[in-house]
Amino acid sequence: MTANPTGLALGVDVGGTKIFGVVVDDQQRILNELRIPTVQGGMRDWGEAVTEEIAVVIHSLHHEAGLAIGSLPICVGVPGMVDAAGTLIYAPNLQSATQAPMLTQLQRQFPDVAIRIENDANCAAYCEFRAGAGRGHDDMTMITLGTGIGGGIIAGGRPFRGGRGFAGEFGHMVMDPKGPHCPCGASGCWERYVSGSAVERMTAEALIQGRLDTIVAQRANKSVALTGEEVSAAALAGNREARALLEPMASWLARGIAVLATVLDPTCVVIGGGLTDVMKLFLPEVRDLLPTLLEGGVLHPGIDVVPAFFGESAGAIGASMLAREEG
Numbered sequence: 001m002t003a004n005p006t007g008l009a010l011g012v013d014v015g016g017t018k019i020f021g022v023v024v025d026d027q028q029r030i031l032n033e034l035r036i037p038t039v040q041g042g043m044r045d046w047g048e049a050v051t052e053e054i055a056v057v058i059h060s061l062h063h064e065a066g067l068a069i070g071s072l073p074i075c076v077g078v079p080g081m082v083d084a085a086g087t088l089i090y091a092p093n094l095q096s097a098t099q100a101p102m103l104t105q106l107q108r109q110f111p112d113v114a115i116r117i118e119n120d121a122n123c124a125a126y127c128e129f130r131a132g133a134g135r136g137h138d139d140m141t142m143i144t145l146g147t148g149i150g151g152g153i154i155a156g157g158r159p160f161r162g163g164r165g166f167a168g169e170f171g172h173m174v175m176d177p178k179g180p181h182c183p184c185g186a187s188g189c190w191e192r193y194v195s196g197s198a199v200e201r202m203t204a205e206a207l208i209q210g211r212l213d214t215i216v217a218q219r220a221n222k223s224v225a226l227t228g229e230e231v232s233a234a235a236l237a238g239n240r241e242a243r244a245l246l247e248p249m250a251s252w253l254a255r256g257i258a259v260l261a262t263v264l265d266p267t268c269v270v271i272g273g274g275l276t277d278v279m280k281l282f283l284p285e286v287r288d289l290l291p292t293l294l295e296g297g298v299l300h301p302g303i304d305v306v307p308a309f310f311g312e313s314a315g316a317i318g319a320s321m322l323a324r325e326e327g
């Protein structure tokens with residue numbers, strides 16, 4: 001076992017479907033990586049079960065790299081509201097993982113190891129700010145479009161976490177109180193209109209209305225319902241019905257960014273998450289719309305809206321960077 005190699009750090013990104021862990025050097029190169037499926041099911045102790053899995057990833061990555069436990073600083077990004085004690089208070093899309101004392105549980109297994117628990121979008125934002133699409137922008141906002149919307153804020157060159165660690169929960173800004181119901185309990189949250197679950201909802205509605213007939217006709221397997229992922233892939237392949245269905249996401253994205261701009265005044269907004277590729281189709285429209293929505297109109301100097309550079313590894317790499325730089 002090698003002891004304390006300089007510059008290496010371990011980052012873990014916990015998602016609803018997989019847990020992705022990496023050992024990263026100080027040039028953001030991934031030296032080792034491991035993906036395991038996230039334990040499923042709405043059991044009461046889901047948070048504890050997931051934390052158990054995170055511990056397995058931490059052990060395995062050390063073992064594969066030939067490093068002793070304790071030689072790497074560790075940061076774990078999780079998809080929800082994390083308090084300063086490292087407890088996952090609430091995860092809107094993983095509702096059985098409330099009040100999970102993840103840091104306490106990990107420290108029991110790894111005493112005297114530097115571990116922190118962060119919101120996953122904060123990790124991704126930090127990665128893009130330090131080394132990716134938001135480089136050079138000390139006031140940057142990251143919007144991750146996955147199952148829901150994650151938000152990360154860089155303010156004055158530092159991650160901004162708020163008074164309790166809950167800042168950046170943009171997905172649950174209510175855009176229309178009469179809108180679709182959200183798993184968080186409110187209605188018309190921003191992520192109901194632009195996210196993976198929004199694509200699923202629009203797909204289900206369009207199927208009933210017969211608005212996706214060309215895609216349905218082309219499918220080999222007609223016994224299972226068309227998924228939002230298939231519609232996104234069809235839009236990327238140039239299918240007009242799919243593109244037309246998803247197009248309203250452009251104006252919803254622009255409207256949300258304009259609201260955020262009134263509070264955060266970013267010079268750059270980075271769009272990341274699993275929907276990045278499909279949203280790239282609509283970024284020209286978002287950029288056209290934004291000046292008409294920003295306070296000040298033509299007098300506003302504008303905001304760069306750019307796709308993320310790091311793709312799906314941003315959360316895990318950003319976690320490793322926070323582990324290394326914030327300890």
Ligand SMILES: [Zn+2]
Binds near residue numbers: 182185186187
């Ligand atoms: Zn909500």
